[in-house]
Amino acid sequence: xxxxxxxxxxMNDYITISNTSLIVSVSLMLxxxxxxxxxxxxxxxxxxxxxxxxxxxxxxxxxxxxWIFDLEKWYLTVLMLMIMITxxxxxxxxxxxxxxxxxxxxxxxxxxxxxxxxxxxxxxxxLQVTPWYNPQYVIPISAMVISNTMTAISICxxxxxxxxxxxxxxxxxxxxxxxxxxxxxxxxxxxSIKAGLIPTINALMVLGIVKLPGMMTGQILGGVAPIxxxxxxxxxxxxxxxxxxxxxxxxxxxxxxxxxxxxxxxxYELLK
Amino acid sequence: MKISCxxxxxxxxxxxxxxxxxxxxxENSINTVIGPSGSGKSTLLxxxxxxxxxxxxxxxxxxxxxxELHPRDIRAKVGMIFQKPTIxxxxxxxxxxxxxxxxxxxxxxxxxxxxxxxxxxPEDYLDKRGDELSLGEQQRICIVRSLLLDxxxxxxxxxxxxxxxxRANRVLKLIKSLKTDFNKTVIMVSxxxxxxxxxxxxxxxxxxxxxxxxxxxxxxxxxxxxxxRKFMAGEYE
Numbered sequence: 001x002x003x004x005x006x007x008x009x010x011m012n013d014y015i016t017i018s019n020t021s022l023i024v025s026v027s028l029m030l031x032x033x034x035x036x037x038x039x040x041x042x043x044x045x046x047x048x049x050x051x052x053x054x055x056x057x058x059x060x061x062x063x064x065x066x067w068i069f070d071l072e073k074w075y076l077t078v079l080m081l082m083i084m085i086t087x088x089x090x091x092x093x094x095x096x097x098x099x100x101x102x103x104x105x106x107x108x109x110x111x112x113x114x115x116x117x118x119x120x121x122x123x124x125x126x127l128q129v130t131p132w133y134n135p136q137y138v139i140p141i142s143a144m145v146i147s148n149t150m151t152a153i154s155i156c157x158x159x160x161x162x163x164x165x166x167x168x169x170x171x172x173x174x175x176x177x178x179x180x181x182x183x184x185x186x187x188x189x190x191x192s193i194k195a196g197l198i199p200t201i202n203a204l205m206v207l208g209i210v211k212l213p214g215m216m217t218g219q220i221l222g223g224v225a226p227i228x229x230x231x232x233x234x235x236x237x238x239x240x241x242x243x244x245x246x247x248x249x250x251x252x253x254x255x256x257x258x259x260x261x262x263x264x265x266x267x268y269e270l271l272k
Numbered sequence: 273m274k275i276s277c278x279x280x281x282x283x284x285x286x287x288x289x290x291x292x293x294x295x296x297x298x299e300n301s302i303n304t305v306i307g308p309s310g311s312g313k314s315t316l317l318x319x320x321x322x323x324x325x326x327x328x329x330x331x332x333x334x335x336x337x338x339x340e341l342h343p344r345d346i347r348a349k350v351g352m353i354f355q356k357p358t359i360x361x362x363x364x365x366x367x368x369x370x371x372x373x374x375x376x377x378x379x380x381x382x383x384x385x386x387x388x389x390x391x392x393x394p395e396d397y398l399d400k401r402g403d404e405l406s407l408g409e410q411q412r413i414c415i416v417r418s419l420l421l422d423x424x425x426x427x428x429x430x431x432x433x434x435x436x437x438x439r440a441n442r443v444l445k446l447i448k449s450l451k452t453d454f455n456k457t458v459i460m461v462s463x464x465x466x467x468x469x470x471x472x473x474x475x476x477x478x479x480x481x482x483x484x485x486x487x488x489x490x491x492x493x494x495x496x497x498x499x500x501r502k503f504m505a506g507e508y509e
Contacts, residue, residue, distance in 0.1 A: 169354045169356060169358050170358045170360065172321075172323050172352070172354070172358075173352070173354060173358035173360075173414070174360070174370070175323065175343075175347060176321055176323070176347050176350075176351060176352040176418070177347075177351075177370055177371035177374065177417065177418070177421065178344065178347060178348060178371050178374045178375055178421070179370075179371075179374055183374065187360075187361065263322070263325060263343050264343050264344065265322070265323055265324055265325065265343065266323075268284070268324070
């Protein structure tokens with residue numbers, strides 16, 4: 001349908017968005033606010049706050065990225081990744097209603113290790129990015145992977161908490177029959193990891209049919225040939241799937257340790 | 273196995289569930305702890321099963337205090353049956369061998385069939401899915417699952433409260449046979465005096481974390497105090 005030549009356009013050929021155009025486009029957010037007001041949804045304040053925050057955060061990020069790209073220092077790339085993981089952890093932590101005491105640390109470390117493994121695999125074995133910290137590749141791709149893991153983590157832990165409350169007696173029946181802690185929690189482990197992975201698996205199923213992901217759209221708008229952007233998108237999806245699976249696996253194993261006290265009894269306060 | 277509790281105290285938040293609670297259960301007998309909702313009877317049972325610890329006091333298993341025993345060692349000798357049947361994923365057979373597999377005990381299917389016959393469960397149930405059975409059948413499967421591990425004591429938390437009278441009777445019959453046919457000590461929690469009278473050797477009436485009366489079914493009927501009579505008449509708040 002599209003010839004390769006048609007899409008090998010110069011970077012200058014895409015339509016640039018002027019500041020005026022951007023301000024005009026904000027009017028679309030007013031529609032959301034008005035619908036919220038008319039229906040008394042109580043979301044107007046959050047819509048306005050979200051609009052301002054997204055505008056400010058993204059603009060700031062734009063400048064920060066330009067600065068990092070210009071300087072091209074390894075420590076800035078690493079610092080940026082750590083900041084992203086910390087914020088992602090904080091954001092998932094806020095949405096989690098099942099807290100075992102060291103939940104933040106568990107989320108942070110599982111996200112760090114879970115993302116590091118597939119990202120390193122893709123950057124250095126598949127894409128062979130040079131230098132290894134090349135911010136143009138490492139930062140935007142990592143951001144996409146980390147943000148997906150973030151959502152999965154909160155779904156997974158909330159499922160873990162609700163399943164534990166629901167199936168508490170099943171866990172205790174297994175303990176009574178001689179099961180060790182990990183055996184007693186097996187079905188909860190399975191269902192919470194599965195719940196966290198389902199959105200990623202569903203996304204794989206509809207990719208390209210009902211969904212053209214943001215990155216691919218962005219690349220196409222930027223003048224990259226669709227088939228090239230498809231390859232990138234596929235790499236991203238594989239990274240997301242793998243990072244999510246590893247992060248959830250690590251998270252659940254860490255969280256499990258906090259479910260019981262030293263006498264292998266469920267901590268009562270977790271069931272409230 | 274003889275179990276005794278000495279000066280137990282348990283508090284949940286601001287609510288004192290058990291206070292200075294002492295009781296002793298004789299070996300090879302059926303004991304029923306009876307009382308209104310919130311009286312602390314289920315908490316007591318959970319502590320006997322090492323699923324919770326008291327904040328104060330001790331529970332002695334053949335004279336040894338719980339603090340000196342690993343919970344898994346207690347659980348190996350004390351089986352626990354919950355109010356709502358806890359049937360696991362898989363077939364009835366999978367459920368029955370769950371604990372045996374964990375302890376690496378091999379058992380022939382034929383042996384399980386024999387036990388099922390003894391407790392009046394058709395042997396062709398073995399290949400049925402556990403969640404396809406009625407609540408009464410599930411509860412009996414839970415009892416047999418625990419029985420196969422040969423514990424010295426079996427604890428039952430309101431085992432028939434969710435069942436209709438006919439199914440409840442079959443479970444109560446099985447509870448009786450735990451003592452007569454399998455030589456187990458049984459400690460059951462109930463809020464139904466008729467159930468308690470029909471199976472127990474000894475009945476303990478507790479309210480607000482304290483024992484208000486203890487005695488045989490005959491003593492309950494003949495010498496029960498005012499509180500107990502009110503409870504039996506359904507007038508106790």
